[in-house]
Amino acid sequence: MNEMAPIQAPTAGCATPASATGREILKERGQREVFCGLTGIIWLHRKIQDAFFLIVGSRTCAHLMQSAAGVMIFAEPRFGTAIMEEKDLAGLTDANEELDRVVARLLERRPDIKLLFLVGSCPSEVIKLDLSRAAERLSAQYSPDVRILNYSGSGIETTFTEGEDACLASLVPTLPEAAPERQSLLVVGTLADVVEDQFRRLFTAMGLDDVQFLPARNANTMPAIGPGTRVLLAQPFLTETMRALQRRGAEHLPAPFPLGEEGTTAWLAAAATHFGIDQSAFDAAIEAPRNRARKALGRYREQLAGKSLFLFPDSQLEIPLARFLQREIGMQPLEVGTPFLNKAFMAPELEQLTETAVVSEGQDVERQLDRCRDARPDITVCGLGLANPLEVEGLTTKWSIELVFTPIQGYDQAGDLAELFARPLVRRTRLEV
Amino acid sequence: MQLTVWTYEGPPHVGAMRIATAMQGLHYVLHAPQGDTYADLLFTMIERRKARPPVTYTTFQARDLGKDTAELFQSAAREAYARFEPEAMIVGASCTAELIQDDPGGLTKAMGLPIPTIPLELPSYSKKENWGAAETFYQIVRTLAGPNAPEPGTARAALNDSARPKANILGPTALGFRHRDDVIETKRLLDQLGVDTHVVAPLDARPSDIARLGEADFNVVLYPEIAHTAAGWLKRTFGQPMTSVVPIGVGATQDFIAEVCALIGADVPPALSPEASRLPWYSRSIDSTYLTGKRVFVFGDATHVLAAARVADEEMGFEVVGMGTYSREFARDVRAAAKDRGLEALITDDYLEVEQAIIDAAPELVLGTQMERHIAKRLGIGCAVISSPVHVQDFPARYAPQMGFEGANVLFDTWVHPLVMGLEEHLLGMFREDFEFSDDNGASHHGHSPKRPQAPADGAVFTDEQPIAVTPPAETQTADNTLLAGPAPWTAEAEKELKKIPFFVRGKARKNTETFAAQHGLREITLETLYDAKAHFGR
Numbered sequence: 001m002n003e004m005a006p007i008q009a010p011t012a013g014c015a016t017p018a019s020a021t022g023r024e025i026l027k028e029r030g031q032r033e034v035f036c037g038l039t040g041i042i043w044l045h046r047k048i049q050d051a052f053f054l055i056v057g058s059r060t061c062a063h064l065m066q067s068a069a070g071v072m073i074f075a076e077p078r079f080g081t082a083i084m085e086e087k088d089l090a091g092l093t094d095a096n097e098e099l100d101r102v103v104a105r106l107l108e109r110r111p112d113i114k115l116l117f118l119v120g121s122c123p124s125e126v127i128k129l130d131l132s133r134a135a136e137r138l139s140a141q142y143s144p145d146v147r148i149l150n151y152s153g154s155g156i157e158t159t160f161t162e163g164e165d166a167c168l169a170s171l172v173p174t175l176p177e178a179a180p181e182r183q184s185l186l187v188v189g190t191l192a193d194v195v196e197d198q199f200r201r202l203f204t205a206m207g208l209d210d211v212q213f214l215p216a217r218n219a220n221t222m223p224a225i226g227p228g229t230r231v232l233l234a235q236p237f238l239t240e241t242m243r244a245l246q247r248r249g250a251e252h253l254p255a256p257f258p259l260g261e262e263g264t265t266a267w268l269a270a271a272a273t274h275f276g277i278d279q280s281a282f283d284a285a286i287e288a289p290r291n292r293a294r295k296a297l298g299r300y301r302e303q304l305a306g307k308s309l310f311l312f313p314d315s316q317l318e319i320p321l322a323r324f325l326q327r328e329i330g331m332q333p334l335e336v337g338t339p340f341l342n343k344a345f346m347a348p349e350l351e352q353l354t355e356t357a358v359v360s361e362g363q364d365v366e367r368q369l370d371r372c373r374d375a376r377p378d379i380t381v382c383g384l385g386l387a388n389p390l391e392v393e394g395l396t397t398k399w400s401i402e403l404v405f406t407p408i409q410g411y412d413q414a415g416d417l418a419e420l421f422a423r424p425l426v427r428r429t430r431l432e433v
Numbered sequence: 434m435q436l437t438v439w440t441y442e443g444p445p446h447v448g449a450m451r452i453a454t455a456m457q458g459l460h461y462v463l464h465a466p467q468g469d470t471y472a473d474l475l476f477t478m479i480e481r482r483k484a485r486p487p488v489t490y491t492t493f494q495a496r497d498l499g500k501d502t503a504e505l506f507q508s509a510a511r512e513a514y515a516r517f518e519p520e521a522m523i524v525g526a527s528c529t530a531e532l533i534q535d536d537p538g539g540l541t542k543a544m545g546l547p548i549p550t551i552p553l554e555l556p557s558y559s560k561k562e563n564w565g566a567a568e569t570f571y572q573i574v575r576t577l578a579g580p581n582a583p584e585p586g587t588a589r590a591a592l593n594d595s596a597r598p599k600a601n602i603l604g605p606t607a608l609g610f611r612h613r614d615d616v617i618e619t620k621r622l623l624d625q626l627g628v629d630t631h632v633v634a635p636l637d638a639r640p641s642d643i644a645r646l647g648e649a650d651f652n653v654v655l656y657p658e659i660a661h662t663a664a665g666w667l668k669r670t671f672g673q674p675m676t677s678v679v680p681i682g683v684g685a686t687q688d689f690i691a692e693v694c695a696l697i698g699a700d701v702p703p704a705l706s707p708e709a710s711r712l713p714w715y716s717r718s719i720d721s722t723y724l725t726g727k728r729v730f731v732f733g734d735a736t737h738v739l740a741a742a743r744v745a746d747e748e749m750g751f752e753v754v755g756m757g758t759y760s761r762e763f764a765r766d767v768r769a770a771a772k773d774r775g776l777e778a779l780i781t782d783d784y785l786e787v788e789q790a791i792i793d794a795a796p797e798l799v800l801g802t803q804m805e806r807h808i809a810k811r812l813g814i815g816c817a818v819i820s821s822p823v824h825v826q827d828f829p830a831r832y833a834p835q836m837g838f839e840g841a842n843v844l845f846d847t848w849v850h851p852l853v854m855g856l857e858e859h860l861l862g863m864f865r866e867d868f869e870f871s872d873d874n875g876a877s878h879h880g881h882s883p884k885r886p887q888a889p890a891d892g893a894v895f896t897d898e899q900p901i902a903v904t905p906p907a908e909t910q911t912a913d914n915t916l917l918a919g920p921a922p923w924t925a926e927a928e929k930e931l932k933k934i935p936f937f938v939r940g941k942a943r944k945n946t947e948t949f950a951a952q953h954g955l956r957e958i959t960l961e962t963l964y965d966a967k968a969h970f971g972r
Contacts, residue, residue, distance in 0.1 A: 031509070032492045036468025056434075058528040058557060063443040064471045067479075082434040086558045089532070098434040106436065122466040122529035125495070155468025156495040156529070366516060385473030385485065392483040 023350060023359060025341060030364025033385055034314060034339055035401075036155030037163025038121065039068050043405065044167055045078040047190050050114040050219050053079040054106065055153070056099065056131060057121030068401075078113070080106070084123060095129055096137075103138055107146060114145070115219035117167060120152035147174065147219065159339040161237035161315045161404065164190060168214060171222065172244035175214075178226030184210035185271050186223055186250065188242070189235030192407035193217070198289075199234075199258075199410060202268060205285035206277050214241075225250055232271050234258060234409060236349075237316040239342050256348045257317075258409045259417060260324035261293035266348070289411035296415025297328055303422045305330030310377035312386065313337035313363050314400035319349045321381070321403065326354055329418055333357040334375045337368065379421055396424045439804055441759040441782045441822055445555035445565025446527045447472055452569045453523060454486040454607035455635040459573070460519035462510045464502070464530035464537050467492040479825050480608050489513035491530070503535045507544055510537075514546055521577065521640035522546065523569065525553035549640065551576045561782075563658045563734070563760060566606060570635055571662040577643040582670045589672035597629045598650040598697045601673075604660035605636035610737070610821045612636060612656070614834035619655060619680065622837050625705060626693050647671040651696050655679065655836075658734055658760055681740035683707045683748055683841045710838035712845045716748055724750050727852065728941060730796035731756040732779070732787055732805055733820025735763030737835070739770050741800045741819045744844055746774070755794035757781065784808070795940030798852060803827070814940075815851025853935070920947035923958045930960050945970045 038061055041053045055061050062081035082102045088095040099118075107113060116138075118131045131150040139148040151170040153163040168188065178184065185208060187199065196213055203211045212223030223229075227249035231242065236257055246252070255270035256263045265286060272282045309331045311318040319341075322333040334357065341361040343350075350359070360368070365386075372380055373393065380390055380397045387397040398421055408417040442448075446463060453461035454476050463469070470490050476482045491509045493502050510524065524537040538552020551572050555565045592598055602619055605612035613636075620630045631649035632642045646652075652664045652675040664675040674696055680689035687707060694701050707713050715721060729751045731741045735758045745751040757779025758767045764780045771778035779790050784804045791799060791808055799809040799816040803824045809816035818827050819835070833847075834840040923931070927946075934942050942963070949966035950958050 031470070031490055032467050033470045033473070034467065035471055036466070038468070039471075059440060059442075059444040059561065060446075060469060060528050060557070062437055062440045063447065064468070066439050067443075067475055068471055077438060080436055080438045082436050084434055084558060086556075088434055089558060095434070102434050102436050122468070123532060126498075126529055126532045154495075155466040156493065156498065159467065366512075383474075384478050385470060386477070388477045388481060389483060389485045 023355070026358055026360040028360055028362040028364045028367065030362075030367065032159070032339070032363040033312070033365040033383055034363070035068060035160040035383075036064070036122070037153035037158025037160065037166060038064060038119065038155075039160055040153065040163030040167065041065065041079045041119065042069050043190055044164060044215070047217065048115065048215050048219065049217055050112060051078060051117065052106065052110060052113045052115070053117045053119055054103070055079065055081040055119045055121055056124045056129065057081055057084065057119075058123045059083050061121045078110075089127060095127075096134060099129075099134055100138065103148075107142060114147065116142075116146055116148045117170070118148065118150040119167075120150065120154055122154045122156050125152060125154045125156060149174065161235070161317075162240075162340070164235070165238050165240050168238065169240040169244045171215065172225070172241060172248060175222050175248070176224040178224035178229060180227050182210070182224075182226055183228040183275070184212060184224075184230070185275065186212050186214060186225070186229050186231050186245070187234050188214045188231055188245070189233055189238055190215060191234050191409055195407045195410050195413060198412060199268075202285055202289070203271070206268075206272055206281050208271065208275055208277060230271070230274055232267060233345065235317075236320060236342070236345055237340075239340075239345070242345075254344070254348055256323065256352065257320040259317075259320045260328045260414050261290055261297060261411060262328055263320060263324055264293070264409070264411050264414070265290060286411070293411040293414040297418055300415065300418035300422050301329050303425065304418065306332065307378035307425070308332045308334050308375070309421075310334050310372050310375055310380045311336050312365075312368065312372075312380070312382040312400065313339040313360070314381075314383055315404050316340060316342075317403055318381070318400075319346050319353060319359065322357060323349050323352045324417070325421065326357070327352060328414075329421075331379075331421075334377055335360060335368075335371060337361075337363065339363070379424065396428055398424050437783065439784050441784070441802065441804065442562035443472070443475075444528055444557050445560045445562060445568070446525060446553075446557065447475070448562040448565025448567070449523065449525060449553055449555060449569040450476075450486055450488055451562075451566050451606040451608050452573065452635045453488060454482070455605065456487075456638050456640070458520040458639040458641070459487060460513055460517050460522050461486075461488045462506070462513050462522060462524045462537070462541070463488055463490050463527060464506050464525070464535060465490045465492065465527035466529045467494050469527050469529075476607055479823075480828055481825070482607065486607075487517065487519070489517075493530075498533065502530075502533060503540055506535055506537055507540050510541055510544060510546070514548070519548065519640075521549040521551065521573075523551045523553055523573065525555055526557075528557035531557050549576055564762065566659050567662045570603075570659060571666060573635070573640075574643055574646060574663040575666055577640050578646045578667070579670070581644060581647050583647075583672075587672075592650060592697060597627055599629045599631040599648065600651050600653050600693075601631050601646050601649040602633045602653045602655055603664055603675075604654060604656035604658075605633065606656075606659055607636070608821070609636075609656065609659075610818075610823050610827060611833060611835045614832050615655060615836040615840065617832070618834040618837035618839055619653060622680065622686070622690070622705075623653070623693070625702065626690065626697070627699060628693065628697060647673070649673060651675060651693075653693075657736055657763065679736050679740055680836045681737070681840060682744035682844065683710050683712050683838070684743060685740055686710070686837055686841065710841040712748055712841040715845050716750065721750070721849075724849070724852070727751045727798055728754045728794070728796040729798045729800055730754060730791050730794050730805075731819070732758065732799075732801040734758060735760040735767050737820035738767055740835075741844075742770055742774070744841070745800070745848075748841070749845070749848065751798070754796050755779065755790055757787065757790065795944045797938065797941070798848065800848065815853075817847045817851055921950045921955050921958050924960070927958050927960045927963050930963055942967070 045053050088098055118135050120131050135148045135150040149170045151166040158166055214223050216222045225248045229250035231245055231250050231252050242252055253270045253274055255267045258264040258267040316338055318336050318338045322336040325331040326333050336357050337360045380395050381400050383400055387399050390397050407413050450472055453459055473486050476486045489509050491505050524541045526537055541550045605616050616633055632646055652673050654660045654664045654675050667673045668675055676692050678689040678692050680686040690701055690705050729745050731738050738758045742753050742756050745753050753774050756771050759782040768778045788808045799805050799814055800819045802820050802822050806816045833843050946963050946966040949969055950962055
């Protein structure tokens with residue numbers, strides 16, 4: 001294992017270095033074995049505690065939600081599906097009346113709801129049911145008690161985590177205006193509550209007090225945005241949200257994503273550098289957790305170094321994950337698939353990723369499976385539909401969805417993140433059957 | 434629009450997937466948007482199937498809609514044929530593709546593939562999963578077996594005395610509740626009756642097997658929800674009789690044997706007496722006395738509900754206090770069975786209505802689907818799963834059929850397990866105040882970890898979280914109407930006394946007492962009312 005070079009916090013303005021643009025990207029089109037954007041509701045509805053997500057869709061949407069949730073969460077979820085029926089397709093006026101009726105009943109039953117998202121689906125988009133007008137109409141009716149927004153989580157427009165992007169982008173125009181002179185840091189992208197609290201403590205420790213998070217845990221504590229807002233993306237899939245924030249005057253702080261010790265350090269450093277935090281204050285704040293992360297990773301480096309890795313496209317977290325596993329654990333990424341490549345966001349990541357790794361964007365699942373079988377990686381990261389069949393073929397797999405449902409960001413989760421990859425291999429070694 | 438959180442059935446194309454995934458040598462090309470591939474995980478994760486479902490999705494996106502989605506479908510079909518070389522192909526659309534009206538059937542026909550291609554019309558906005566499975570199976574059978582049909586009006590050849598009669602077993606699919614084991618049990622039963630199994634379909638059948646369905650002497654309809662349509666067509670086209678009894682439970686297995694023997698003109702073999710199952714003796718043994726009159730609520734698909742209600746009544750000595758189904762296609766049969774028991778069947782696919790009906794019926798055991806398992810867990814009532822929809826734990830590693838004599842053994846074990854056992858029940862009744870008999874503890878043989886989350890079966894529901902009840906409870910409740918007027922209030926003393934009754938019968942005691950109070954026009958429920966009601970109703 002080579003001595004790791006610390007990542008320099010990239011400065012704003014040099015978003016696409018030559019090394020990133022120079023890399024060949026394998027672009028694929030064909031069958032895509034990915035979730036649609038509705039799936040993001042599974043974590044978003046828990047994150048924003050007074051929000052409800054009403055999917056306007058079909059029985060397929062409802063079935064997806066209960067199947068993708070894996071186990072059915074029987075604490076009553078704050079999401080539901082208004083299933084369109086034949087008569088709703090016949091006339092759009094009727095569909096709007098039906099929607100009003102459904103929303104009225106829902107809000108009557110759930111007076112605790114302060115923020116209602118009408119979530120578009122493939123069928124509602126195809127019949128051109130205008131949910132933005134519906135949201136406007138209903139907002140006028142229920143304001144100020146309930147704010148009603150809309151976004152599309154349809155599979156024809158969004159891939160898996162892009163649903164969160166669409167949701168947050170719909171929130172941005174409603175966020176309060178921050179005073180122009182207010183210099184504040186905004187961390188964007190759903191993080192586990194525990195991780196959010198850790199980051200807040202770290203920023204406070206280095207003397208950065210004005211830190212806000214989007215999404216907030218409640219509708220009335222959403223962050224204020226202004227020209228002094230600087231954005232750190234906690235998740236890589238927030239293209240539209242970042243654009244919407246820029247329209248409000250906020251600026252992006254390019255950084256690697258906070259996965260692993262290096263990634264977390266560089267991510268924190270991007271904010272610290274911008275806000276002029278003193279190097280010694282920064283070092284003092286991160287020293288203890290950074291050492292814990294290094295210690296925790298050491299154990300897994302022994303188990304995983306030299307193992308090859310193949311990632312199917314899923315959440316757009318693939319490139320940062322591969323960078324982490326390669327640089328901090330010593331694994332060898334063979335192919336890194338991503339459903340969509342945002343070159344600007346990924347530039348600091350791609351700079352660090354080995355040139356021998358193939359980066360592929362989009363998917364033709366059958367062809368990709370052929371490549372994976374040829375490559376015989378030690379670990380394949382893939383979706384739930386592919387994992388068991390590949391195990392049967394003798395490949396060791398890691399379900400990618402777990403990487404979205406587990407706290408993996410930050411120093412104190414770096415070891416947990418590595419462990420997720422070690423466990424399938426350990427299990428293979430243990431089993432004698 | 435119907436507002437829902439959880440659904441009993443998926444869309445009809447998932448039913449078609451259950452048929453395609455069950456079969457060998459068949460491929461399904463599905464015109465569907467990106468995201469619909471989630472359905473693969475039902476088979477690879479929940480059922481732990483070792484291969485991906487044989488389904489190619491077009492996974493179109495918004496940018497494709499402006500171009501040629503029809504060409505996209507054709508190229509997907511062409512590539513699927515080249516890669517998988519199936520013997521036959523089914524083609525269709527999911528809910529979104531249905532709206533863009535590309536006509537997958539016509540497009541495939543135009544391609545002139547050298548295999549049978551079967552177009553499916555599955556209306557997503559009016560039909561559901563089981564209907565989709567039945568329709569798909571019917572279309573496959575019709576297309577592949579049809580060419581071998583005799584001239585209409587041809588008399589069926591009489592059974593040949595020298596050869597064993599042959600039967601097809603129709604209905605088992607992928608993702609079916611215990612279909613894998615029911616097939617083994619049914620085959621064994623047929624073998625004991627001197628009948629050879631000709632083809633099992635759709636599970637593990639190839640298109641070439643479907644083509645020879647007509648050669649069998651009769652059809653065993655294992656799951657009417659899936660196979661009834663196809664079996665009806667086979668009866669009309671090939672003159673093949675079909676069975677009407679589903680052999681779940683000792684009595685139904687006896688009836689099934691009698692039905693098959695009548696079809697083949699044979700006597701019932703003496704070895705196949707009810708004692709071939711352990712259930713009759715286990716139920717008669719005195720340890721089972723405590724099962725007498727246990728109140729059960731039954732909900733699921735029609736086949737399993739009808740069978741479970743009969744077993745509960747006749748073979749376990751329970752009392753069915755509520756029953757219903759989400760299978761609207763078979764609602765009439767379930768209504769009739771409920772009426773025989775003096776009940777009104779609950780026909781719904783809204784789990785909140787089912788939850789309310791369970792609360793109203795205050796059962797001691799729920800026999801249901803995974804939805805009812807969750808409902809029962811919240812209410813602190815025991816539950817056994819008897820029907821789809823099911824989850825990963827309902828695909829057990831062990832052999833666990835529902836059908837035949839071994840199936841009856843499995844039913845006995847599975848249904849008794851969630852109950853509090855005989856002597857424990859007495860001790861709980863005698864020493865209510867023992868601190869270790871807290872309502873928070875479940876039955877002792879279930880370990881101590883699962884805490885009862887809320888006041889169980891007590892009428893007081895969901896104390897720590899409001900039910901979302903996004904769909905209002907049914908306007909027409911099946912419960913005793915006297916309850917709807919609102920029960921008389923309980924005095925503190927009576928309420929305290931009620932708490933001394935073990936949780937698993939407390940719901941019944943509360944309900945009986947309130948009914949008694951209403952019938953006698955009492956304005957409040959005192960300690961005396963509680964015992965008066967007890968005397969009035971018996972235990």
